[in-house]
Amino acid sequence: MSELFQSPESADAAGTVVSVAVNTQVWREFDYLWNPLPGPPARGQRVYVPLGKSDRKTLGFVVDEHPQPAQGRKLKHVMEVVDSASKLDAGMLQLARWISGYYLSPLGMVLAAMIPSSLGRRSPKLQTVARLIKSKKDWPQGLGGRQKRALDELHEAHLQGIEWLALEELAHHSGATRDSIRRLGGRGLIEMSARPADDAAPLPTGGTSQEAIELNEEQAAAMERLDKPLQGGFSVTLLHGVTGSGKTEVYIRAIRRVIDMGRQAILLVPEIALATQTLGRLIERLPRVAVLHSGLTSAARDKYYNLILEGKASVVVGPRSAIFAPTRKLGLIIVDEEHEPSYKQDTAPRYHGRDVAVMRGSIEGAPVLLGSATPSLESMHNARQGRYSLIELKHRVKNLPMPRLKIVPLRKELTPGRIELIGATLTHRIAATLDAGRQAILLMNRRGYASYVFCPASDWILTCEQCSMPMVYHQAIGLAMCHHCDKTAPLPACCPVSGQKLVLFGFGIQRIENELFRKFPLARVSRMDSDTMTSPRQFEEVFRKFSAGETDILLGTQIVAKGLDFPRVSLVGVVSADTSLAIPDFRSSERTFQLIVQVAGRAGRGADGGEVVVQTLHENEPAIIHAATHDYHAFCEAELKLRSQAKLPPFARMVRFIIRHQDPSKAQQCAEQLRDILAGAVAGKGVCMIGPMQAGVAKVKNMFRFHLLLSCPQAGVIQRCVGPKMEEAARIPAEIQADADPVNLL
DSSP: OBOTTOOTTSOBOOSOEEEEEESSSOOOOEEEEOTTSSSOOOTTOEEEEEETTTTEEEEEEEEEEESSOOTTOBOOBOOEEOOSSOSOOHHHHHHHHHHHHHTTOOHHHHHHHHSOTTTTSOOOSEEEEEEEOSOGGGOOTTOOHHHHHHHHHHHHHHHTTOOOEEHHHHHHHHOOOHHHHHHHHHTTSEEEEEEEOOOOOOOOOBOOSOOOSOOOHHHHHHHHHHHHHHTSSOEEEEEEEOTTSOHHHHHHHHHHHHHHTTOEEEEEOSOGGGOHHHHHHHHHHSBSEEEOOTTSOHHHHHHHHHHHHTTOOSEEEESGGGGGOOOSSEEEEEETTTTOGGGBOSSSSOOBHHHHHHHHHHHHTOEEEEEESSOOHHHHHHHHTTSSEEEEEOSOGGGOOOOEEEEEEGGGTSOTTOOOOSOHHHHHHHHHHHHTTOEEEEEOOOOSSBSEEEOTTTOOBOBOSSSSSBOEEETTTTEEEOTTTOOEEOOOSSOTTTOOOOEEESOOHHHHHHHHHHHOTTSOEEEESTTTOOSHHHHHHHHHHHHTTOOSEEEESGGGGSSOOOTTEEEEEESOTTTTTTSSSTTHHHHHHHHHHHHHTTSOOSTTOOEEEEEESOTTOHHHHHHHTTOHHHHHHHHHHHHHHHTOTTSSEEEEEEEEESSHHHHHHHHHHHHHHHHHHHTTTTOEEEEEEEEEEEEETTEEEEEEEEEESSTTHHHHHHGGGHHHHTTSSSEEEEEESOSOOO
């Protein structure tokens, strides 16, 4: 093992030596002396070790041990042992090594992602909590955006009967600093107190509800097909069911079967805040469900982790990171909405939760069930190639019809000279829906009020100083915001080039909200986007109101397309189907098709049926035409043919390298240096290299970005070629990010 960073004055070695993978961007493993620490070392154990000439205290993981060092070697000692026993078994360590190799991430960083960072620390006996003491009408003007979000959090909690919120939780969900929240106390808006820390709620016992739902023929056939896989052993099954076909019921029955056999199950969901309805059914029907999500306090997260480790949780539900839950009797992994790009981690290690689930199932001999109404082309291709089994639910439960979908060419709908985006057809259908006492969901997949601030006289555009992208005007806060770095800025009084008046150009969800208020002043409208929904509690409150009929129109970004089931919804409107089509990415057609079909599936869940109105400027786009007829297989066939001709995924594996530097010329030089290192490694291996070239988003947070793309028809070839070169690449004086199987190329 490497002796890099190990100083000559290190203690003379004697006794057991451990190899440690450190949690930093370092590819080597380092040897340390274990003695005189108590107890033998164990693979996967967390330790602190001195790293570098300064002996910086660094978290690491024991990955190997040796009886004694070679004579004459000078080694440092392990400083501290965090775990009395390893939290990771042999299967998880094998999974970590696979993730490290496939996703080109240092092993120590992968291992750190598998265990909550707070686990093993002494929890504080007291925590600071806050409650609201001023009603909303008495809040002063001029509060900062994040301070107002903190007050909104406390207000929503109060409406749900929760008086006190932990300061840690409040800061996390609102984005406000602890000091800025404390200043709200100084202004008499909130009260703060030190109270005993709430460890975590006990796991719900549940599981007593009988199977009251009778399966239809397709669901029963699906369970019969799953009978053999659920007996044990690795397999992957793709459950392709149209929206409203009862996939969740199949999940619950499958989980019950493995629990009855004494095993545990993991259910991955794209976003835990959007799984409220599913969670309710799971907790009612299944025993000991542990829900993991970012909204938990550190103490609660640690408690649930230990309960899972001890086998006291039968089911684990959570987003992508829940795939690392320490189940010791894993009997089933389910990935709901497996097509969702949110399963891909956007920071190192950049793993894909769905694909890690498949690999974990392979390592631990557990069946994997992938479910979606619009499967990813990768998963459907695997099913067509015979790698996965395919089960289809082609009809909705209770023989409900699929919603009628109408494509509306937007150019023919808009009134000349009027700035609006809800056309005549959609306006008429919303009015009819409201008159009938029904509900509507509208999708506008673009945040903010106006896409950019523009001067027609000089062509000047308000651009973020830290990024290369136009700033989006947000009317709610009266500021322009960069959606890449969150920087805000006031609108200039006039164009700095021409002195002329600026124009707010393009449509965002806030503009659509204003249009709804203007056209339907009596309608009760809720907006759901990442600007208004900053915590699971706010999602739950919006869902509660909509489910109770206290809201008439739910307007949202792509959030509203995910897994909602409201029987009163008879109309879904896609305000603009073109936003995702305009993205310069080979997956834009697939994303557009999935988004339309998924949001259309929210309509007609009750006996009255439903309708969908899709407004577009590209009515002849195949993705939109196939979505209008709910024809997944026709879209899949056409898109796979195009991908095959272009040698794009799933017919090739791709790795993207992003090179970032504060100096644009040095960013390019470093990108070329990386190209030279990798070119020799992939020569003659059938790997195609494109670039380096400027990334689609050329600058983010004052860092200039170049990227380099590698593709190959065979899986794993790129990783085997470039993996050994990653240590050399790490010495390039720039930030280099490796992204295997990227979900976007911007």
